[in-house]
Amino acid sequence: MSSHGAPIPMTSTACGPLTGRAEVPGDKSISHRSLILGALSIGETKISGLLEGQDVLDTAKAMRAFGAEVTDHGGGNWSVHGVGVGGFAEPDQVIDCGNSGxxxxxxxxxxATSPITATFTGDASLNGRPMARVTDPLSLFGCEAVGREGGRLPMTLVGASQPVPVNYVVPVPSAQVKSAVLLAGLNAPGKTIVIEAEATRDHTERMLAGFGAEITTEIADAGRVITLTGQPELTAQTIDVPRDPSSAAFPVCAALIVPGSDVLVPGIGLNPTRAGLYTTLRDMGADLTYENERVEGGEPVADLRARFSPDMVGITVPPERAASMIDEYPMLSVVAAFAKGDTHMPGVRELRVKESDRIDAMATGLRDNGITVKDGEDWWTVTGLGHGNVPGGALCVSHLDHRIAMSFMVLGMATNAPVRLDDGGPIATSFPIFEGLMADLGAQVTRDPA
Known part of the structure; x- marks a missing residue:
């Protein structure tokens, strides 16, 4: 069952060269944060290029529920009249976040640091994901959380009435955990300090500074030390959301494995904490170039050109690179199937607790399509067969996970037999134009009778 309706079975068939421009949607991470920080600011935040996938739309609804005025002006243009730090109202209804961790x-x-109570829920996938990794540090501020066994949604949070600042060491690399603590620290007096041993995506830090928060980042023996001074007055901003590098991964990687392809993906955000996939692809021998490199809104941006690359080879991906490409490993595993030799991916335990167990989901689907995959708790290895040698022909399961669904559809674009998918519905959570965009490039992805 799709997260928002009946299953949408799909089939992907080998196609001719993929060519043209792939105008992928706005960055999902920045879209979420634009809405939330706009709601915590004074004045009107204007956003262009917002990703209008279901995940972000659910965040927009949540901000309305907490009292912000959120308006869709069409064409990816939105505005948020904020309520200021500490100004959230208590919502009347349960906050349904759909599929979005x-x-x-x-x-x-x-x-968490406002004296209000809110109950959160989501779809079947989200309700099975662990929330203690966030609620545990939030409890240090004085927030209380009551949920199902294992710290799962539905869950009720009672915000701290007298929050205190926190000094927190993030136990595993997670931008979500780091960001949750920093956002909670906004309404706590004094300085909240977050220490991460391994750098994760830093959109929250960049955007907090842009909205006027006093925030610093220093490199110490323990790692990155982020210090936020609480109770600032955030000022509304104008935000032009760059295009999502995680969404760009699908047309880019499809071009690398489909003979004769030449695809340009313009305006992609290349924040160094997000660009690990593209560094890895180049290490494997991919014909991938950056054009028109520039800085927009404080974020590095470039146009990516990807061409068919039949001579890619397997590599060991440095484990310290994992945080900068954690969402892209499913797509990388597909490229690895068409490379020559082993692609070893260590240090990826986080994949076990995403929208699905992404290691298990991809390993099972790749094996069913004729690829050898070995895996452990925090690693996996894909043995590539080289171009033209991947059998395909299997039915793959999406597990309500948008990235798993799209990865298997890209797989089928270059296999010897079509690849089928049980449910492509989750794709809409992050990349609602995926089917049309890929079709315009020349892909053959079709919806099947249910």
Missing amino acids: TGVRLIMGAM
């Missing part, structure tokens, strides 16, 4: 965890952080 990022949305629910960031919103929990944003409300």
